[in-house]
Amino acid sequence: MARPDRSFLKRLASRSAGGTVDLRTAVGGVELVAPVMTASGTAGHGAELGAFQDLSALGAVVVKSLSAEPWAGNPAPRVHETASGMINSVGLQNPGVEAWCRDELPELLDAGATVVASIWGRTIDEYRRAAQMLAGVNGVLALEVNVSCPNLEDRRKMFAHSCDSAAAVVDATRVAGLPLWAKLSPNVTDVTEIAAAVQEAGADAVTLANTVMGMVIDTQTRRPVLGGGGGGMSGPGIRPVNVRAVYETRIACPDLPIIGVGGVAKAEHAVEYLLAGASAVQVGTASFADPAACTAVVDDLRRWCAQHGITSTAELTNGAHR
Template identity: 45%
Template structure:
């Protein structure tokens, strides 16, 4: 059974990855599962300078998920390279470093600092965190996303994943902009902006008022995004959002994801990534496949891209409106 996935110049042994922000820096999970078996580990997002994050409370459960407002709490790139990267480089699993910046220049500087560093397989650009000022703007505007990806592309030879926000009218337009600027893959989706309230006290349940919703509640939104992006783009899509079982993964694969990331499920079932991986070969064989690639994007629909309320057509995904060519540079 061939479970491998190639993205840009990187090859991943299997498509089941650990999502950023839900797996720590991997050291926290070393006594729970065999880290070498994880398709890729995406550690907690890092920024150029240390960030304290948002005021508590930072998380609250919802009926079908989790709201978080961490605010990219981290010690900065210098601390990451000194304290965490040496350990990550020795794990044996591909490491995809998630980066975020307040400006285009910050993204570019981070990419340059990480380029060629031993043990880093790829970069994931977090242009979509809903819990900080600056970041989500890059993922919500096609031109700004194009600028960020282009600036990073100029500073690194590493494969670039761009993590997109669902909090946008036309995710396909933003995806096309990222592809044209040199992205090697898109990660879809980040959390959905939401809110929780304690009505008896008449206060929000998060210190930052608003937060990002993850978990089972957002899976239909993530599936829709992956499906739409697959119809319009040529680069691989990495699906994320509400994935907890092998059935969830298979849904993402048939709508067009070449790989998936497991996020919230790792909080309540730390072995989720490996549990899914162990069941994946049988699920693929159930479709008569011996390669993962044989099922990607094979969903059968009546007439191509499903159209609905606010759903853009793949052949008119507004590259003209953005002024950006849908063809990738180079």
């Protein structure tokens, strides 16, 4: 591949900064008013953040992962702060699709949110059931399929760690008849192989990437700080890992829409993902410190673009490959 053109931003910066910045983008069959959305699992079931910001101004609200049936999650403690962000082992606790549709979704729609439902399962059939339950549900515009879950039918290996398993999940969830975003794991040798497999299976986009597996041990108690033992690391420390995943996937899958996630807290972080090849980003861990973090990133991105003479954020996507 040709050497990246390092003068790309300089050429854009030379343009006039006059006029408004067009933040609109499209990801995997979904039109977004801005390239910034919430990350699943970091905003409750979505409506909670409406007390701090206008949800209709965000690209989308990606809700906490839902399963076909209610799930209790892991034992406490579930969250622990680290020097580079946080580590969690919540265990995908959720009320189940039926209860969420009845109790949570209406409030999100009343707030004007663009709603993307994240789903998970322990077997391929559980994924299929969750997707089928969301088929035709008014206001759900896409499914983010969280394949970073243990596969009970294959020695509890994560679906996201196998091309065949990840592809089978995506194929099963096509029953929903909705755009599918496959959320992949960075904990693999080559994420581009998994991305290509889910694209072939019917994924309309990929979200790169989920948390990095880790563990923190309390030196006083000599036990893991999380009730579930290990957990997923998120926040600033994983951004370089996930930016690389986006960059390499863009090269391997040039036509596959990508959403970047991991350590986004300000405009420059979002721009980094866009330049690497993403069309949009998600804000996650930053929302724990500031519930209005998503809106702050949207506003900051608009200012950054204006200052650099960029009239549309679409100009940034793939910039590091030019």
